[in-house]
Amino acid sequence: MDLKEHLKNGIIVGDGAMGTYLYQKGVQGCFEELNLSDPEQIKHIHELYINAGADIIQTNTYAANSSKLARYQLGDCVKEINEKAVDIAREAAAGKAFVAATIGGVATMHQEKMPLEERLESLKEQTDVLLAADVDGFLLETFYDFEELKEILHYLRSKTEKPIIAQATLGDIGVLHTGMHLQEALEQLEEIGADVAGVNCRMGPYHMLQSLEEVSLLEKAGISVYPNASLPNVRDGRFSYQSNPTYFGDMTKALVEEGAVLIGGCCGTTPDHIREIRAAIERDNLTPVKQKQVRTKARHPFVEAEPQLPKLTDLNEGEKSVIVELDPPKALSGVPSFMEGARALTDSGVNAVTLADNSLASARIDNLALGTKIKDAGARPLLHVACRDRNIIGLQSHLLGMHELGIRDILAITGDPAKVGDFPGATSVYDMSSMDLIRLIKQLNQGQSFSGKDLGAKTSFTVGAAFNANARRLDREVQRLEKKVEAGADYFMSQPVYSSERIEEIAEAVKHLPVPVYIGIMPLVSSRNAEFLHHEVPGIKLTDEVREQMRSLSGDREASEKEGIRLATELIDTAMKHFSTIYLITPFLRYNITETLTRHIRAQEKRTAGSRG
Template identity: 55%
Template sequence: MSFLKKMENQILIADGAMGTLLYSYGTDCCFEELNLSEPEQILNIHKAYINAGADLIQTNTYAANYLKLQRYGLEDSVKEINSAAVKVARNAAQDKAYVLGTIGGNRGIKPHSISIEEIKRSFREQLYCLLLAGVDGLLLETYYDLKELETVLSIARRETALPIIAQVSLQETGILQDRTPINEAFERLELAGADIIGLNCRLGPHHMLLTLEQVALPKHAYLSAYPNASLPAYVDGKFHYEGDAEYFRKSAQPFREQGVRLLGGCCGTTPEHVRAFAEELKDKAPVTNKIVKLKEKKIIVETAIVKREEPPLDHVVKQRRSVIVELDPPRKLNTGKFFEGAKALQDAGIDAITLADNSLATPRIANEALGHLVKQKLGLRPLIHITCRDRNIIGLQSHLMGLYTLGLHDVLAVTGDPARVGDFPGASSVYDMSSFELIQMIKQLNEGLSISGKELGQKTAFSVGGAFNPHVRSLDKAVKRLEKKIACGADYFISQPVFSEEKLIEIHDATEHIEAPIYIGIMPLISSKNAEYLHNEVPGIKISESIRERMARFKDLPADASREGLEISKSLIDAALELFNGIYLITPFLRYELTVELSYYARRHHNALTGRNDHVQTNIL
């Protein structure tokens, strides 16, 4: 008799965690490879769960697919590992338990990190290995992305008539990270062919039960639940789960009351947790009716204190010519010169001061702190750069929430120079996200949702800039990146500094179809050495040979070299403002007097083009 037939009149008990036990034994490697190198260890864990009362055990194959095994250089061992896992599980099960072939989700908090096509290829390979080895059913577990689960479930349903269990993982009670309500998700999974639908991982019994209270009994499928033992603690360099078996015993009957017919454990659970479930639910019949508790609707309430006070930068530059200036936060704690520069730039009429986020991986005063003070003391708009390098997903969201709370609504999402180029080459580069994903994350905050799908209680109002590097072999590919960033939600772009009029024309022609405005980067050169360093050593910057030759003429004349750098920048401003509305001036080494003069110059050019007669100061050098 199949286990699906048994579930018509009986609650079945599944096993618990495999990785947790292996980890507690001191194993810290690819757990799936142990099917080959340490089969006896896996066999003993299976037997322990069966002896504890498990009716179903799952193969040790959660991550035994091409995409995950390649992290260990084992991508060519998919067949061997999966076949061995089924053999070990079969040896343990004999006629005492059913064997489920387990396939875990690949997409987590970043659903676009792996393409659906890659997932399909990897899934099919593992699926065929498990089916050929002879399993009694399939367990698709720990899927945060509903699209991924629906995709692989449909593939599995076409290939086999065996029972299929499809389980999602939640960040928030009752709702998936893409905001799909749990009832809708279960209906879609049942429609796609799942015989058992349920929840596993992330949540312990408390929050999993709160979710199941909102779930109606399926029309044709059965419900399952595999809760975590507890939230993990991190002690002495190791993860530790503290949930005890007695707590699971007390939650067994409530799971039954919510209609669960397959009950097992996930992270942190042991044979003792499974034993508690088995003993408590022995000979208990499943429920066939339940009262569903409707989830209360939350209302997002806007608070006045952090609402945007001025139009977003992308609106400004669409309506008129605009100048923004980058003034790097200081490397030392003295901020006097920085604020002198900020005030002088404000007097020059710039639209915003942009603050890099530890450029070239060199620690500086936090840009959000200076941005807040610039806005508070001067009333000047700050544009805060945010790199993916220094913060994980938790830190990025917290940082963004803090920026919005401070009233800093203009941000530039950038990847960030790798740590090895900076003052601390041994430091870690985080890169939890790419700049594309960061832009998406910020736009999701604008919808009042965190990246995990949780409601924030308020919508943010960020205007998001994207970086544009035109100094690549194929400008067409750079433009494709712009288009991709626009699809992710970018409102406007800021380019790396451009040092030739020919390049400006090339950029204009290549981006003419793009509606998002572009601020063209212009950086005044201060010496021949400066020009050579930027051209040869700084990523993303290229300076034409003719410009470098012009600067080389004043190799031993610092003042003349500075003036020549300004003349080059002015001619570039002239050319840029004929083609683009936005100018992005980059201040070298806090030499703000250079970008102040260029700001005045850009305003004079703007007045000449528009026929305005605003008073503009002449050369201040």
């Protein structure tokens, strides 16, 4: 009987973890490289699983694609490592178990992803090697990107008639991290050609059982489940899992009753877990179920989102949208002045006051707290949210808190690295890039958490993205803006520009974008300020003429400030010819300067409207 027939006629026991099993034994580095350097150890682990009762073992090739092997300078060893893995597994099986060639996903759940085309190129290279090898079937596992899984399944099915087991990875109970229900995902895998469709990793038996309870049996394909041993624990920097083989055995009958025909183990599982699965199947004489009752999960009523504030960029003809940045102070004593500045700017006619998120990695009073205060005082806050200081959990929590406080406008930024700031030794998190953060915010606007869980209501954020207007290759920077638009950016806010000619170049370069660009203008206050910005702040460049003008007034505070305002006014006048959206940055909390510039914009706006009338 071949594997395909075997999968149709009984409950099949898979093997357990390879990577975490080696890790718990103290092995470090690339586990797939051991196929070459220590084949006997890999063979021994295969034999342990077979002796424990596994009907099918996986080749040690989960991460044996060029993308992942490149991390260990092994990117050119794909063929050698995969072929050797098959030889080892085949020798260990010795006719007592089937051998499935394992292909693992490339994408992770977070961080800006490698383009799908590049990931598929890497996976297809590995797949082609395994297609030519002596295997009984294929097992696709731990795919966080469902599109990646579908594409490689399409490719593999077009090349072989051998059985394919395709397993997605859940984001939350019953859903992928895009929010797709597990039922839909399994049906799509079945439609493409999977003989068995299922789930693996991230969750233990309890949560996977809850997920299967919401899934009906498939018409043609079987269902597989490869749970983790438990939720992971971390101690002294090392991950570990509960030692719970008996519990795995106890859960086996329930998993079979929910439709599973192939049960194995993922992270943290050992031969002991597989032995208990086998014992439970034999003890209870378990066979595939032919029908089941699907349990509908009780859901809270979906709460309609509050009416969204008018967008900052929803303008009438001739109107200008002006946002002004006012940095939160570093000291508590600066709060009264900050609040006065927010009131003065609002009175001068700004559409929103934008607050940075610990810019230049220097600790300031929390912008959410101050944003809430100025909102209560009548201003409209636009908060920067940096990826540097919060992991994914913290980012989602922070965003949901913002929504509950009635703050709807966000600038998503990566954030300056911690090492540039005033806290030596502080670490940067960077679970996400700004692009990922934009996608997360848009997912929240659909009522789904990062994991895909139903939030019970939709958020109503508008999200801006940063634009390095001083990039040496403006065309490449605009290409990045196009990708941010695809991710969901509603508008852009540029770095400060100090040249009228550059403003005109930018206007030409971005005119095709379907979203507005707030052109950034930050008035100078001194020659020293100008030199610091030019030489030390990434993304800002001043012309020689501007620096010389400020240098000529060095030492005269009042004259320098007036000259800074004059230069900024010239830039504003140029910008107003090309942009309806202006972004003013307040230097050193001297809000009187940006208040003056805002009043200039409003006056110019009135004069223009008067001349048209």
